[in-house]
Amino acid sequence: MKSQEKDSRFHGNLYNYILGIADNSLILAQRLGELCGHGPSLETDIAITNISLDLLGQTRSYYQYAAKLAGEDKTEDDIAFLRIEREYKNVLLVEQPNTHFGHVMARQFLFDVYHLMLMERLQNSQDETLVAIAKKGIKEVSYHKRFSSDWVKRLGDGTDESNQKMQEAINDLWRYTDELFDETEADKAMIDEGIGIAVSEMKETYYEKVSEILEEATLEIPERKYFTRGGKKGVHTEHMGYILADLQYMQRTYPNMTW
Amino acid sequence: MENNKKNWPLWEIFVRSKNGLEHRHFGSLHAADAEMAMENARDVYTRRNEGVSIWVVESKNITASNPKDNGEMFEPAQDKIYRHPTFYDLPDDVKHM
Amino acid sequence: MSNKEIKNLEEIFEARIARDEKIEPKDWMPEKYRKTHIRQISQHAHSEIVGMLPEGNWITRAPSLRRKAALLAKVQDEAGHGLYLYSACETLGISREEMYEQLHSGKAKYSSIFNYPSVTWADMGAIGWLVDGAAIINQVPLCNTSFGPYARAMVRVCKEESFHQRQGYEIMLTLCNGTDEQKEMAQDALNRWWWPSLMMFGPTDDESTHTEQSMKWKLKRKTNDELRQQFIDQTVPQADILGLTIPDPDMKFNEETGHYDFGEIDWDEFWQVVKGHGPCNKERMKARVDAWEEGEWVRDAAMAHAEKKAKRKVAKAS
Numbered sequence: 317m318k319s320q321e322k323d324s325r326f327h328g329n330l331y332n333y334i335l336g337i338a339d340n341s342l343i344l345a346q347r348l349g350e351l352c353g354h355g356p357s358l359e360t361d362i363a364i365t366n367i368s369l370d371l372l373g374q375t376r377s378y379y380q381y382a383a384k385l386a387g388e389d390k391t392e393d394d395i396a397f398l399r400i401e402r403e404y405k406n407v408l409l410v411e412q413p414n415t416h417f418g419h420v421m422a423r424q425f426l427f428d429v430y431h432l433m434l435m436e437r438l439q440n441s442q443d444e445t446l447v448a449i450a451k452k453g454i455k456e457v458s459y460h461k462r463f464s465s466d467w468v469k470r471l472g473d474g475t476d477e478s479n480q481k482m483q484e485a486i487n488d489l490w491r492y493t494d495e496l497f498d499e500t501e502a503d504k505a506m507i508d509e510g511i512g513i514a515v516s517e518m519k520e521t522y523y524e525k526v527s528e529i530l531e532e533a534t535l536e537i538p539e540r541k542y543f544t545r546g547g548k549k550g551v552h553t554e555h556m557g558y559i560l561a562d563l564q565y566m567q568r569t570y571p572n573m574t575w
Numbered sequence: 576m577e578n579n580k581k582n583w584p585l586w587e588i589f590v591r592s593k594n595g596l597e598h599r600h601f602g603s604l605h606a607a608d609a610e611m612a613m614e615n616a617r618d619v620y621t622r623r624n625e626g627v628s629i630w631v632v633e634s635k636n637i638t639a640s641n642p643k644d645n646g647e648m649f650e651p652a653q654d655k656i657y658r659h660p661t662f663y664d665l666p667d668d669v670k671h672m
Numbered sequence: 673m674s675n676k677e678i679k680n681l682e683e684i685f686e687a688r689i690a691r692d693e694k695i696e697p698k699d700w701m702p703e704k705y706r707k708t709h710i711r712q713i714s715q716h717a718h719s720e721i722v723g724m725l726p727e728g729n730w731i732t733r734a735p736s737l738r739r740k741a742a743l744l745a746k747v748q749d750e751a752g753h754g755l756y757l758y759s760a761c762e763t764l765g766i767s768r769e770e771m772y773e774q775l776h777s778g779k780a781k782y783s784s785i786f787n788y789p790s791v792t793w794a795d796m797g798a799i800g801w802l803v804d805g806a807a808i809i810n811q812v813p814l815c816n817t818s819f820g821p822y823a824r825a826m827v828r829v830c831k832e833e834s835f836h837q838r839q840g841y842e843i844m845l846t847l848c849n850g851t852d853e854q855k856e857m858a859q860d861a862l863n864r865w866w867w868p869s870l871m872m873f874g875p876t877d878d879e880s881t882h883t884e885q886s887m888k889w890k891l892k893r894k895t896n897d898e899l900r901q902q903f904i905d906q907t908v909p910q911a912d913i914l915g916l917t918i919p920d921p922d923m924k925f926n927e928e929t930g931h932y933d934f935g936e937i938d939w940d941e942f943w944q945v946v947k948g949h950g951p952c953n954k955e956r957m958k959a960r961v962d963a964w965e966e967g968e969w970v971r972d973a974a975m976a977h978a979e980k981k982a983k984r985k986v987a988k989a990s
Contacts, residue, residue, distance in 0.1 A: 352751075353721070353724035354959065357971060363614065366622060397735075471977075473980060475973050478970070567735060570735075570851075575739055575793070575846060602828070605768065608978035622748075642696070642698050
């Protein structure tokens with residue numbers, strides 16, 4: 317293979333690898349942003365907004381890096397707002413709706429445990445920029461995990477009603493967890509380069525960690541039997557279109573303008 | 576259920592802005608327990624990088640002096656001027672004192 | 673206490689305030705002082721949290737990531753400011769739940785401006801520029817108000833709010849430097865938010881009932897009309913820089929007074945919105961009530977968990 321061709325393939329894979337991580341942060345931040353002003357207490361509103369802002373900050377760092385790789389004057393906003401649905405690579409878990417506060421915390425918790433493990437490993441990547449983002453992000457994500465784990469325990473242990481609601485949320489979202497550990501073509505290429513993280517190897521530890529908290533929360537651990545996947549390949553649930561309709565509204569209605 | 580009627584109690588939040596300074600009262604917030612009070616304090620009162628250490632105390636655990644007693648509590652200290660260095664007359668040429 | 677004793681205490685109390693001493697929560701205070709402060713501080717707190725809604729409406733649709741982050745941070749600050757103010761009010765012996773109850777039942781008021789809809793992105797600019805601009809003028813003097821907890825809360829609020837107005841003005845500036853469509857959007861937002869912003873200073877001085885007492889207690893330093901004039905005088909030149917037109921044909925600089933003359937405010941509209949018939953009163957209240965009711969099981973669960981945990985700790989220790 318000519319070296320130029322090899323270079324461009326490397327860049328393409330790195331670009332896609334970055335989006336695979338960044339899109340999760342973007343879509344989860346967007347979901348949490350819907351809640352601002354509608355939470356169960358002012359204190360929780362403020363806390364959840366902080367998480368959303370952390371994720372948004374991470375998203376921007378990743379997209380700025382990806383934009384640089386893409387060249388052609390691409391910006392973070394082009395990447396965030398101007399792709400079609402099939403080009404967003406976030407996992408299905410993060411696009412699930414804010415059905416009730418139990419779902420919000422269950423989604424956060426199931427993602428945070430994974431996210432923290434990923435950040436820990438990403439600090440040893442061969443890619444300096446990703447290492448820098450991970451080093452900053454890991455402190456934020458550690459706090460997210462602490463916050464969401466505490467709430468899972470609170471709601472699981474709290475009242476009969478909250479236990480039921482939390483269990484329902486965990487059961488609803490459980491089927492989206494296995495996808496977290498899928499490796500795409502870009503992932504595999506980047507793992508070979510020492511840049512990407514072999515997420516498939518995190519799977520068993522992940523379920524152990526999650527189970528530990530769920531047990532403490534007096535919640536039942538669902539069976540690992542039926543799973544739904546697709547987000548990493550750009551095949552999303554029906555919710556995604558509505559998320560993008562909001563997200564992209566301004567950029568699509570008023571193309572090529574500065575805001 | 577009686578439990579359901581209870582609202583999150585009030586907590587007082589003290590923040591050390593940087594090492595070397597004392598904790599200062601920053602304000603209050605509501606939380607169900609100490610852990611939540613700590614997390615809420617972090618999110619509410621240090622989101623602009625205002626602190627390096629937080630104390631949370633449930634408000635009901637604070638005993639406050641009563642302003643009605645201010646006379647006997649604080650006024651007797653007002654005339655004990657000999658506790659202050661300016662009480663003592665020394666010539667100006669005495670240095671380092 | 674006899675009437676004479678109370679009168680004596682009141683005189684001492686008023687003298688303290690006149691000397692610029694602060695009143696703290698446990699100090700003796702006239703019942704009217706307590707009630708007036710509960711009303712004003714809780715109304716102020718309610719305005720902050722209802723004020724989250726028109727802007728929160730645009731978080732998911734912000735046109736760039738930078739704008740999205742700034743808007744989120746701003747709406748979050750409003751939650752924080754509501755929290756500081758509710759806490760200050762609680763020192764007067766009313767609980768946050770009671771204040772919510774007053775808000776939800778319609779007994780307590782909040783700033784009417786938030787009953788107008790935010791319909792375009794430019795409204796985020798106009799709200800920051802005009803609504804926060806007007807709020808700052810109302811709030812800065814409160815940093816020196818007589819009730820200590822309120823004054824301290826306001827110091828924090830004013831400090832944090834300094835970015836809010838700049839955030840809004842920057843949005844307007846970007847729109848006005850943009851395409852014709854963007855500039856039109858900015859002008860349209862100014863047209864819709866201008867008059868309601870002027871109404872934020874309340875009725876004219878001859879109509880205003882609380883002014884004299886509020887002045888004495890330093891809840892107010894200037895009258896409604898003075899503050900309104902100050903807002904107009906500082907905002908008109910800002911509109912000029914944007915190249916936007918204030919939607920008031922009577923707006924004109926008066927060389928003699930050194931102030932801008934302006935047209936008649938539609939007070940019928942003002943009272944209609946205050947009385948609950950503005951474009952979004954019902955929607956705003958529904959959003960607050962829903963959040964509170966849907967959150968009940970969460971708050972109860974957290975309390976139940978805290979109690980169980982405390983019991984387990986005791987059981988372990990014995």
